[in-house]
Amino acid sequence: MGIKIYNSFSRQKEEFTPLERGRVKMYVCGITAYDRCHIGHARSAVVFDAVVRHLKHRGYHVYFIRNFTDIDDKIINRAKKEGIDTVTLATREIANFYEDMDALGVLRADVEPKATEHIPAIIALIETLIAKGNAYEADGDVYFSVRSFPSYGALSRRNLDEMRAGARVRPGEKKRDPLDFALWKASKPGEPAWESPWGPGRPGWHIECSAMSMKYLGPTLDIHGGGLDLIFPHHENERAQSEAATGKTFVRYWMHNGFVTIKGDKMSKSLGNFITIQEILEEHPPEVLRLFLLSKHYRSPLDYSPEALKETTAALDRCYNALNEAVHLSARTVKKHRPLSPELQEAVKTLKDLPEKFDQAMDDDFNTAQALGHIFDAVRALNRLNQQASKRPSALLSRPMEEGCKALINTAKVLGILQEEPGEYLRRRNLQILDAAGLKEEDILKEIERRNQARMKKDWEAADRIRANLLEKGIRLKDSPEGTTWSASI
């Protein structure tokens, strides 16, 4: 069985077959560079990153484009407010975007085009649309004529007549039909402008994506992705422009990710209820955010709360603890060759079966939630081996443990988690929490030393008091034959 993708256009899961065998042409709408990215942007980026990773893992050569909108009204307004020019603003926010995305481990796209660097291609596309009678010029603006494209509304399931009933031409607009949208906007004095056959102006929002995607991928893309809120008007308009210009199918599989909500409401700039990626990463390892974003199916809404992130942290810690234990235990030299019990053989099998089960889940419309279920099953299996290795060591355990770790890490790579060295991850995470709580490691180590001296004297009361005091600060102690270790929890 191959990969199935839910196509927003048909509203069905479809068998995925790219236009060219083994090659996937993919385009995802990137950000408008005017402000820091919030978790909603992170979701879109991480979800499609997982899609790209899985397609590659399944052997496809993926040619992936993700654009930057670096000129539009929001950028102009924000730049004006800050007293800087639009180029400075967009450049700064693109740098911020990379800072966030690199931290999250989101792979770079093959091409990351900017609208302002593709003005000639945009102008050429608009000229084609005018020549074909799908667009018209009015006083330096150019509009796309919605009624010239019969299947307008097909993607977002909108009825033109019903929409027309509520629509109005706003003062200052020179549209023939209220639903027509701008391909080119004449610039007002002082605004950034490019020369065009219709006078100085700038591209409309939607046309850039059509021009850039077709420039790099040709008239027909396999996959076009973006947030659910882009279906209308952005993707509807992209589709109309592109297909009107080429007469060919623009996109074969439309994919849209659901929103991040907060207390049930959509997280958005306009509502002001957003949390930036930067804010999250100050307090959490990047993989925690990734795991959180992939813990629910990509098309469903995902509700953010600090508690939810805390749960995710606990879950990821569990994985890293298992790996860390396994790494240490499997490195020990053991002479005894105890045979593995049926239960342990079952655990070995669970680890062995992980890659296949994981891939099956991912093949089914990138069901990351189900795929994670298999990861956690494998983690439990690994812990079983760990437990045996620590209590009743056997030389026969080392290999299954090493291979189990490898399977787990390789499999999780598609989701971009479990990619850090386990010991390092745990140590860094603990120190991050410690730092946030204003504590110092050396103080904790001193307390541990003091407690161990009490323990040597079997003064359990004193020892337990020290441990309880630390626990109040979120520091948990763990005694083992190798000594006492600490971990911090939020």
Add this chain to the structure above:
RNA sequence: GGCGGCGUAGCCAAGUGGCUAAGGCGACGGUCUGCAAAACCGUUAUUCCCCGGUUCGAAUCCGGGCGCCGCCUCCA
């Protein structure tokens, strides 16, 4: 008003006609431990918002309610 989505355990969340309704967090009991922690084992939904219907069989399909959310203006 038009279009669309969702409602599964204390919380989060897979599953969309037929094996024991995945998994995570939490809680409780057990093993281990000086006691803990971590880990493992077990318990935590005889039932999937409610009411009808189709079917040999429904959480899953259909009809009707109730509740929540989104898009229809910029938004990932």
